[in-house]
Amino acid sequence: MWKTIIRRILIMIPQLFVLSLLIFIMAKFMPGDPFTGLVTPDTDPNRIEELRIQAGFYDPWYEQYYRWITNALQGEFGDSYSFQVKVSTLIGERGLNTLWLSLLSVTLLYAIAIPLGIIAGRYQNSLPDKLIVLYSFISYAIPTFVLALIFLFLFGYQYPIFPTSGTVDVQYDPGTWGYFWSKVYHLLLPAITYAILGTTTIIQYLRTEIIDAKRMDYVKTARSKGIPISKVYTKHIFRNSLLPIAAFFGFTITGLLGGSVFIETIFGFPGMGQLFINAISARDYSVITALVMLFGFLTLVGSLLSDIIMSIVDPRIRIE
């Protein structure tokens, strides 16, 4: 298995290389550049040209690419054009925000979805099952921004229980309890929104798997041996039914850094999704390329992780 893992990691290198080439060229194809947005009649066009030359935008693309890739290999992704800080610092800051938000969201998501999925599967066709299925259809059908706006207006303004924007209240000093609590408090509403919207897949998978598993021979065997029904569920069925969820778990872990554009925009939450969109519209090349590379890398790692997790959860599967 170790051999396979190492081989998979080695394959990532050419994959990432091709990705970097594609994204670099495509980013340059976009009309405009980071300086286009700065131009007003008060700015001197010659100065803008100077800045473009300094930034090397007129060099042939392969020279620009070579310069970028050699720096990138040393972990140096350059400065963001619009924020004027190191890309790594910028991504570090926003990534951390997104990471906390996603962690809380995913925890809530599993905390809601797994019990609901189990109840729905176990008591198939009962009233709770029907309500759960209805809930999961509705949450699946509601667009993210609609629910986010509803929650924001309901719980941010109508009944002002939660803060409505940002990640922390400015009056607290980092490192204090007030600061920590303020951070968590700001995370809650977006996290709950995110969690409610994401439950459908897990509920549906879990429910179907449990319904299928109920009729399996091993369940019958276990029952005939006299094992109590609740034990059969917790020991036998539950573990088997989690398989399809485990198959995604690797992606879930690496997806924590992806961020959600809608949630972040509506809740004014400075995270990765927003950073990515803003970077694209401002033509902030260094940020765009670094982010795509990061997302690409995470996806590859995610699929590897998923395979590894699968092999741990399901001993029948062996990575060869």
Added chain:
Amino acid sequence: MNKKKWSLFAILLALVLVLAACSGDKDGGNAGGKDKPEPKKVDTSAFPMAVDNKDEAIKGGALEVALVSSSPFKGIFLAELYEDGYDSDIMDFASNNLFAVKQDFLISDTGIGALKVDEKNNKATVTIRKEVKWSDGEPLTIDDVIYPYEIIGHKDYTGIRYDVNFKNIVGAEEYHAGKEKTISGLKKIDDYNLEISFKELSPAIYTGGDGLWAYAAPKHYLKDVAIKELIKSDKVRKSPVTLGAFKFDKIVNGESVQFLANEHYWKGKPKVDKAVITSVPPTQIGKALKAGKYDIATSFPATEYDSIKDAKNLTILGRPELAYTYIAFKLGKRDSKKGIAIPNPDAKMNDVNLRHAFAYAMDVEQVADEYYEGLRTRSKSLIPPVFELYYDDTLEGFKYDPEKAKKLLDDAGYKDVDGDGLREDKNGEKLEIKLAAMAGSDKDEAIVSYYLQNWKEVGLNVVLTTGRLIEFNSFYEKVRADDKDIDVFQAALGTGSDPSPAGAFSPDSQFNTSRFATPELDKLLAKIDSKEALDPEVRAKAFKDWQLYMFEQAPIFPIYSRTEVMPVNKRIKNYDKDHFTKMDLNELELTADKPIK
């Protein structure tokens, strides 16, 4: 079974209600053009520029300010380095600005600095008040006035301000090239006086142009940081030292800033204890203001006016923006080697009557009232009316007049030859005019289709370049490259505090995107920035001549001037947003503990 159905129904009903409540009365302005809805215009001239609050003020208090923005602010808090308007909005609370302005944005002597110009010798002297202190208690000296020039002129400076104006200072280029250690044109006379030598002076010097820099930078605080590192340093991003009414206290990067009253402020410590600025997404701002979360909203988007117009807890201030929206015709190409605009006599729109007809056919009044609720009004001149001295108020502008448009076209020989209701060009060939416009809010789409219909009514076949509205970056790239699929385009222009049109209209300017160039225009523009125009009356006359010429030739014509809306909570006292403000932030007071709901 019945029970289940009921519960399902109840849930659905609840959902429908919530959704309906959210969508609210947003779809009011759905004017397709045919059925003219009732205008719901507001009289923008009725917006006051200052609040009038007679209530008794409380002691201290915290001012809550919303910075309306859909993305985090950049957080570069130094006037020499920032490039983002939001950073500038934040810095206004702790501004390092040296000069106050009076009517027509002329520098007055009521600020920290005073300006004396020696027109004959191309020199200007900046004199600063004594006893002005930085927020850390250090005194302001003339070195702090010189330091910004050394930052901007430095070879490691990567911002946009090392420009043609800046090079107008004697010795700036030598300093930039690294040949000189200082800028030779800056002469420190004593601790409070600086003499600046310019290569050339124009009337712009009186509004802070020609290379004069209007801000101070705390040299004692910044001198240890290399210019190259300045933009990333904590001294700029986390703990700036400033001159304004408030001083930076805490900053959450990209989200919020807490200011405290600056006890060293030269006009006296502000009456409120602190001010907190928070970035708020545009989708929330209306709701947030009505809920009494904020006292003031800066960069309030005009499109959100609808959401606050009935609010009882707000006073809505308004002031004219120094910008207008315009329509321009592509009349040539830019020769980038020579750096000049070359007019093309065969350009589709190279007929004054066609251009005039095009302008008269647009029902701008209707659009301004209907879609912008009067927050935009028909603009008559390329100079915003705020510039009282230069604005030509005798101009009529292109008031909506389809009959006149038709007549102009008939007389000029644009006739409908094949009877399809659309006019052909003078040679009887089909005439298709391609209009490029920027994509923005959902209103833009509706407005453009309304205009397309306007033009059709006078028989002009106008279609959109690329068939739809164009994304901002692509739009400017196409316009600058003189794309062959653009005959006409719509864009907006900010004039800044010096309304000199040379930057946007002279033949050698890259921003002269209509590529209109005539010897007369050259003459008129040169006059505006000439030495004789240092005499305000000569300059005013030159401005008016130019405005009239541009109206007659119409290579570009303005469509709307804009009113900037500033909602302010009713607990605010002594607040004034006049461009030529007399009231300062240190006088601002609050009349309640929390913003009124």
